[in-house]
Amino acid sequence: MTEDQLILTPNINGADDFYADLLTAHEGLSKAESDALNARLVLVLANHIGKRAILKQALAAAALKPGEDTA
Amino acid sequence: MNKIFEVPLYPYAHHADEDTAAPARRKVVVIGAGPVGLAAAIDLAQQGTEVVVLDDNDKVSFGSRAICFAKRPLEILDRLGCGQPMVDKGVQWNVGKVFFDDRQVYDFNLLPEDGHKRPAFINLQQYYFEEYLVKRVRELQEQGAPIEIRGRNKVSAIGTHPDHVTLEIDTPEGSYNLEADWLIACDGAGSPTRQMLGLDFVGRVFEDNFLIADVIMEADFPTERWFWFDPPFNKGQSALLHKQPDGVWRIDLQLGWDIDKEREKRPENVIPRLKAMLGEDVKFELEWVSIYTFQCRRMEQFRHGRVLFAGDSAHQVSPFGARGANSGVQDTDNLCWKLQLVIDGKAPESLLDSYDVERVHGADENILNSSRSTDFITPKSEMSRVLRDxxxxxxxxxxxxxxxxxxxxxxxxxxxxxSPLNSADALDGPERTRPGSSCPDAPLGDGFLLDQLGGKFVLLTIDADAPDVIEEQGIEVTRLALSVKDDKTLALKDRYLGKHESGVYLIRPDQHVAARRPSFDENQFRHAIRRAIGKE
Known part of the structure; x- marks a missing residue:
């Protein structure tokens, strides 16, 4: 795997802990507030990743169209 | 033919204790002849301690109830002398399938780790589990062990004292009083003992109902665990299909919160639901139907003086992850050797407080895991569902x-x-065998490590010297001398030594690691033994 390749195999240590943190972040929010939180989270994570090539693959993966660039 | 759960297994019989002028005094009384109470009683009786099990009923559990028994409880049952019939009867499986909406999204193989005597888990109806435990009780009785089960003996009042407990017991022939040095309450989530003592039981209620059905069918479904999220036959809910012995299938259908339970339980309402799931042509017979709701909660403390709570009476979890009966058997595994040492005068009563510390820790871990599963299966907010989907x-x-x-x-x-019973890790070896861990099994020629560890304190040496026996504070610790060469698969080395050439482990009677070092050091191990029995 090269560093320009989106990781699609399990890569989070303590996946259950992460998921619980994610749900906790949304607890008590309205749907609109939750949507906004998710949007901010996407942008924060995208900035951390930084690489356009990876982000393009991620957009395709999230659209459930692997192998295609949606951007 | 009557079903096993319809036949009295320990019918009421008049006991001489009912006729004495002053109440008889017994060493240990266990309330509840379920999986946890019977495991506790067998454990104590095997060590020679007098134990009386009281149950308000006289039969094994009605319906399958707990159906998944995990590796660790099976290993404990081996020590209690009844693991083999459970494994022989139980169904083993490794493949699971996950369905979402109208399609299978993936399947998985558990690929259990090699080098263990027992499988990751088996499916077995709770009534068989209890039946085999009762058989083991009968076997011990024939050997003269001081153990008895008194059916239809319902405890109606409990008095607590600094050095004993008094019990008022109702039987079909009237009531009698009994005293016990120690009382172990294994009387389930609704524990009458807990209520009689006015003790707390707080936690989280999950607003959901599950229809649970045991179905007998000759079907071609493979021996796999199938789980559905939001299937067409149960929109917006979940479903589970799991195989048990004797062609019995367990089906769980989530129903939601606002339902009429009595109505949903009627066969004319259950059968169409099952047909929608299994297919119109599949022939089946309903063995048992129930509806359950659940809570995740525990008592603040599991020890209250001379009364000790174990199993569901102390902690309750959601059924996802098989952590009810499994954790209860681990409670008694933790408790019984400690209670035995206290009864024998070899350890201070305060050793029992470590039961509280260690098993509260276990209960919290189980509650956390089963709450997370529940939150995933039944999302409690719109966003939670969006993320889940x-x-x-x-x-x-x-x-x-x-x-x-x-x-x-x-x-x-x-x-x-x-845990206060652990000594600091002086080996820096594999994480899975650090002090506090339950010993992982390993193959040894024709046998296995855990069978050799048994149920006493053991000094396990791997390619290290040590005396054959150390006696400290009346505790005899015998050495089990092994070499990495004893296990050609190298599992023993991987699990206990890692990068080291040698190791010495002090192992508790419940097969948890108390201390470990690269080599034997008499002072340090004597210190570790004292610590493990609550004397430091």
Missing amino acids: AVLDLSEHYEFARPLVNSGRLSVPCTYDG
Whole structure:
């Protein structure tokens, strides 16, 4: 795997802990507030990743169209 | 033919204790002849301690109830002398399938680790589990062990004193009084003992109902665990299909909160639901139907003086992940050797407080895991459902999302990190065998490590010297001398030494690690023994 390749195999240590943190972040929010939180989270994570090539693959993966660039 | 759960297994019989002028005094009384109470009684009786089990009923559990028994409880049952019939009868499986909406999103193989005597778990109806335990009780009785079960003996009042407990017991022939040095309450989530003592039981209620059905069918479904999220036959809810012995299938259908339970339980309402799931042509017979709701909660403390709570009476979890009966058997595994040492005068009563510390830790871990599974299976907010469905959609295409799918996490033994009985880790060896861990099994020629450890304090040496026996404070610790050469698969080395050439482990009677070092050091191990019995 090269560093320009989106990781699609399990890569989070303590996946259950992460998921619980994610749900906790949304607890008590309205749907609109939750949507906004998710949007901010996407942008924060995208900035951390930084690489356009990876982000393009991620957009395709999230659209459930692997192998295609949606951007 | 009567079903096993319809036949009295320990019918009421008049006992001489009912006729004495002054109440008889027994060493240990256990309330509840379920999986946990029977395991406790067998454990104590095997060590020669007098134990009386009281149960308000005289039969094994009605319906299958607990059906998944994990590796660690099976290993404990081996020590209690009844693991083999359970494993022989139980169904083993490794493949699971996950369905979302109208399609299968992925399947998985548990690929259990090699080099263990027992499988990751078996499916077995609770009534068989209890039946085999009762058989073991009868076997011990024939050997003269001081153990008895008194059926239809319902405890109606409990008095607590600094050095004993008094019990008022109702039987079909009237009531009588009995005293016990120690009382172990294994009387289930609704524990009358807990209520009679006015003790707390707080936690979280999950607003949901599950229809649970045992179905007998000759069907071609493979021996796999099938779990559905939001299937067409149960829209917006979940479903589970799991095989048990004797062609009995367990089906769980989530029903939601606002339902009429009595109505939903009627066969004319259950059968169409099952046909929608199994297919119109599949022939089946209903053995048992029930509706359950659940809570995740525990008592603040499991020890109250001379009264000790174990199993569901002390802690209750959701059924996802098989952590009810499994954790209860681990409670008694933790408790009985300590109680035995206290009864024998070899350890201070305060050793029992470590039961509280260690098993509260275990209960919290189980509650955390089963609450998370429940939150995934039954999302409690709109966003929670959006995220859950996103995980399921992604899991169909990408491997990374599969560890996030949570339809129940396999019950594994809790490590007692930070327990007052542990000595500091002086080996820096594999993490899985650090002090507080339950010993992982390993193959040894024709046999297995855990069978050789047994149920006493053991000094396990691997390619290290040590005396054959150390006696400290009346505790005899015998050495089990092994070499990495004893196990050609190298599992023993991987699990106990890692990068080291040698290791010495002090192992407790419940097969948890108390201390470990690269080599034998008499002072340090004597210190560790004192610590492990609550004397430091």
